[in-house]
Amino acid sequence: MAGNGSIYLRNIRFEWPGRPRFAIAVEELLLEPRDTVLLLGESGSGKSTLLSLICGTVLPTCGELVVAGTNLTSLSGTARDRFRAEQIGVVFQQFNLLPFVSVLDNILLPLRFAPGRRQRAPEPESQAGELCRKLGLPEGILEMRAARLSVGEQQRVAVARSLIGQPPILIADEPTSSLDEASRGNFLDLLFDQVRSQESTLLMVSHDSRLAKRFDRVVRISEIATVERGRG
Secondary structure (H helix, E strand, O other), X not given: OOOOOOEEXXXXXXXXXXXXXXXXXXXXXXXXXXXEEEEEOOOOOOHHHHHHHHHOOOOOOEEEEEEOOEEXXXXXXXXXXXXXXXXXXXXXOOOOOOOOXXXXXXXXXXXXXXXXXXXXXXXXXXXXXXXXXXOOOOOOHHHOEHHXXXXXXXXXXXXXXXXXXXXXXXXXXXXXXXXXXXXXXXXXXXXHHHHHHOOOEEEEEEOOHHHHHHOOEEXXXXXXXXXXXXXX
């Protein structure tokens, strides 16, 4: 059974409201605590929908969905929001930083919604600075506005935000898609260093099979899920 830092889906089915005959069915997916797993799939294969299920932003119509020891189908929408803030750090493909506030405010944002996560960062500004240092960001960046950062700097700030307060699960949605090969390698080195130092479980979604050697395990979404499409 799923425990802290684990992800377990079994016999899941989900249908997007307003999209007739669009559905995803997941037979089974298990991530143990501290696993690093690469989920591969082409565009339209259901990767983003699967991440939405794991994060609790949508609920399955049936099946078992247990994340970090919690049955998400038993929680209200508000409770799922609190759970996600506490237990899951997310690196979005487009980073989703607030452009006109400081880097520090961007990194600390998840702690506003997660008191338990705040307790794991008793000196949040110090932890934010240490994460930035380990991620290779320049000294003084905490005071800069996010809009002034390069793409690579924005990406690393997004990782620092996802790691602040040591969430047991980290989910990364195509975080290397806009990077060249050298930048991609450097970014993954930094990401894995931090994931391992915090003993987080990592699920990264990508269409790039060249990343496979970095991970404990590679799962192709076609092996665990089917997507149904059709007209009403």
